[in-house]
Amino acid sequence: MGHGDRGDPAREAPSRAAGEAAKLPSGRHRLSRDYVASNQRARILRAVTEIAGGRGYSQLTIDAIVGASAISKKTFYEHFRNKEEAFFAACESVASRMTAAFDDAAARRTEPDSRLRAGLGALLEFLAAEPLGARMALVEVLAAGPEAVARRDRVKQHFSTMVAEHLLAMYPDFPEPGLAAEVIVGGVHEVLYSRISRGEAHALPALRRGLVRMYAIPAPRGADH
Structure with missing residues (x-):
């Protein structure tokens, strides 16, 4: 991290900073486009918070965000230009x-x-x-x-x-x-x-x-x- 000791990660409870956005169902669904976009954005923000807050900013990469939020890179770039x-x-x-x-x-x-x-x-x-x-x-x-x-x-x-x-x-x-x-x-x-x-x-x-x-x-x- 480069800024003080990280402490004991086991003592850190999961953050709710980006909301509790569940993974969307696979296949066809009747969810609105706005709901889908909001859900995807919330999952990205939650992933960013978990990575940067849990592992440090140095570990924040597009690949890490995509993996943690269970979205594609294409979807990530529909919401944000970069990390x-x-x-x-x-x-x-x-x-x-x-x-x-x-x-x-x-x-x-x-x-x-x-x-x-x-x-x-x-x-x-x-x-x-x-x-x-x-x-x-x-x-x-x-x-x-x-x-x-x-x-x-x-x-x-x-x-x-x-x-x-x-x-x-x-x-x-x-x-x-x-x-x-x-x-x-x-x-x-x-x-x-x-x-x-x-x-x-x-x-x-x-x-x-x-x-x-x-x-x-x-x-x-x-x-x-």
Whole structure:
């Protein structure tokens, strides 16, 4: 992998990052063309996630994707121009659901501090449930080139914007909220990176309280959630 220890693969549960797309029935069927295309794409993304997240980006090849998704090369090229485009799409799938988990959990709370804690908790739970997707999107992305890293950085910027907004809601006169949010998100990212690199994605939810305390996001007395 080239970025930290891979940990124990036996501890990594299968990822659901690309959805549960079953292999289509052979021969004639009455499935719509759109359904078939959606199914094929989902299987490709699941294969990319399993290969890149389980074996490393260096092992991601067209042949490996085709074999893991049980499609033909012709079908692969009907959806993606190359493996890089498929990798970007798989990472986007993980990133969109990761940000949605944070945003949706935060939106269900009214107090700004509770919103941050709820969002962080949902994010950690998501990554724990998607260990292969987490490794692909947070660790293996560094091996996929500058475009992949730029896409990852845009996700980090989304979280920085959210944190800055919540900081200002809690403290209207907070000095340099954008910089503070960038530091918070960068620090959390490094913690996530190190744990996921070691194959410890399953343990991420237990870090929530410590991360909240580390970055001085206040919690009401006695609040655990």
